[in-house]
């Protein structure tokens with residue numbers, strides 16, 4: 001791993017160390033030594049290698065790894081990681097390098113003149129930029145884009161709605177003409193039929209079911225009373241989406257004050273929710289888990305009057321994690337046997353839904369908004385959802401990009417992209433998708449500490465153009481709600497989040513969606529990017545892939561999604577404009593392209609070193625980084641089997657992945673359950689043996705538990721067994737308490 005360490009090449013004998021900047025200035029003796037070694041620099045820099053020489057190096061890599069591991073043995077990893085500051089670490093590396101035979105390269109002592117000295121220690125860039133897998137060109141296959149027209153020229157007046165409802169749409173919701181999905185769905189639902197609705201993200205599906213429900217309820221005779229209990233139930237996969245749908249119903253129901261909407265989200269005290277349920281909620285919006293909780297534990301929960309069941313993001317709700325909950329809900333609803341209208345909606349409904357349709361729907365109308373089908377609505381009994389193709393429509397004004405970044409460079413590349421957008425462009429609102437709650441927390445802390453502080457001053461005041469927010473399922477509900485509201489209202493900001501924010505959230509003016517960790521399916525990709533370019537607006541997205549993951553572009557192409565490539569070097573080049581590097585001198589066009597590239601590499605290395613210094617500054621931050629890495633690895637094991645040929649934990653290089661968490665080494669004992677790349681194994685011989693063994697087959701139960709764990713990583717809904725048990729106990733206690741009261 002030694003070669004993977006960031007090399008601030010500093011000798012121990014003299015020089016001054018600037019504690020403010022964490023950098024050491026070389027002594028004159030050192031400078032002389034460096035000068036002598038200048039002639040060797042070419043051998044070290046190797047700016048452009050031929051593919052033949054690259055291949056040779058790849059062939060040698062295994063040998064080099066083994067050798068370097070041997071060199072490191074005098075110190076245990078834990079001892080190494082306890083070395084707080086770079087100076088100490090730098091000494092350590094030099095000692096090892098001195099003892100090593102010729103295969104281990106000697107590091108240069110001085111940067112070439114054209115790169116400037118600026119009185120800074122020379123920065124060896126190879127640890128970040130060498131031994132990375134080759135970056136292939138990504139050619140997104142040609143696809144037939146599925147187009148959906150968002151707006152129609154038809155108005156809500158054409159629908160025979162209650163005039164107060166039309167007025168509310170105009171005045172409160174500020175909408176006048178219908179979107180395509182509304183034009184097709186509202187009349188079908190108003191005629192009393194069940195429907196399966198698929199239309200692109202941000203096309204107005206919420207009002208497409210909200211308007212018919214309100215129209216129906218306000219017209220009911222005798223007039224709706226609170227004591228009637230739930231008449232319409234809306235199930236959504238996340239708490240924030242529940243809150244958002246609830247707020248939409250609140251607005252729509254403004255003129256019809258006798259109809260009461262309510263939301264059950266979890267996070268709130270069950271006792272308080274129970275009290276609200278007892279008082280009476282007519283339009284009940286809930287996450288599946290919370291509703292099941294009340295079905296099982298709230299005696300006063302009655303479903304005898306339910307006339308509408310709406311599953312928004314229906315494909316998500318049908319995922320394994322929620323299926324059990326849904327069965328409980330359907331059993332409870334089906335018991336009284338009242339005629340009920342059922343609606344399923346999502347931007348990515350596929351044939352998997354036929355199972356649910358057959359359980360709960362009667363001759364559903366299939367509404368599929370796309371070019372060509374714009375004016376027609378088919379009535380397809382039972383098998384309707386199967387007719388839905390696997391081609392997904394994405395918003396027309398969404399610009400989709402992909403960037404291929406080796407694992408080691410992930411962190412600096414994300415940081416550079418955030419800086420590019422937020423510092424040098426106006427009014428940027430970014431959402432960054434990350435695979436686990438722990439990794440979100442880690443990146444928030446790291447970026448806030450390293451990017452928001454100005455290294456040239458002692459002030460810790462954060463820079464005004466970088467406002468970080470975070471959202472994931474391990475946060476307290478009040479905090480989640482607060483962040484959701486704040487990020488909705490802010491003009492600029494960066495939301496670091498898990499997939500809790502992937503579905504349905506209507507966050508205004510989001511300009512960029514960054515998928516730092518790839519999604520678990522093409523459908524999830526569509527929902528993530530759908531947080532921008534909503535309702536006809538413009539937006540952009542960027543998908544990060546490692547070189548071994550580029551086949552995911554073909555998976556997306558199979559669903560008619562096409563991406564254009566962005567080059568990592570172009571993203572990193574932003575570092576040339578960043579103020580924190582201003583002491584490195586001004587750059588102009590007169591310098592050679594190679595010098596420019598070298599300077600970019602050096603700056604990226606300085607930034608990576610800042611990240612690593614922060615991570616290794618104390619035990620706590622080191623542990624946080626390790627936990628984040630571990631959770632990332634665990635999340636990586638949960639890709640479905642259909643994508644395992646692309647996203648397999650064995651393809652990951654642990655040392656490189658560790659670097660993307662600011663760690664200088666892959667921590668030991670990352671969890672025996674995680675299958676690792678044999679090349680990462682401490683004992684390469686053992687690793688080879690391991691590689692021969694066929695991968696352990698998981699039982700169905702294990703696969704399910706893996707998926708559930710994946711939910712827990714993003715914190716969408718699934719919970720660990722022990723957490724559920726604790727909650728159940730608490731609930732029972734509350735129940736007893738309230739009965740006693």
Ligand SMILES: Nc1ncnc2c1ncn2[C@@H]1O[C@H](COP(=O)(O)OP(=O)(O)OP(=O)(O)O)[C@@H](O)[C@H]1O
Nearest residue numbers: 175177178179201202203204205206347504506535
């Ligand atoms: N007819 C309309 N005219 C103008 N704006 C509208 C109209 N209908 C809905 N909107 C607005 O469009 C935005 C997106 O709507 P909505 O959240 O319902 O989309 P969606 O199709 O459910 O998206 P997703 O698939 O991501 O859940 C909302 O801000 C909503 O207020």
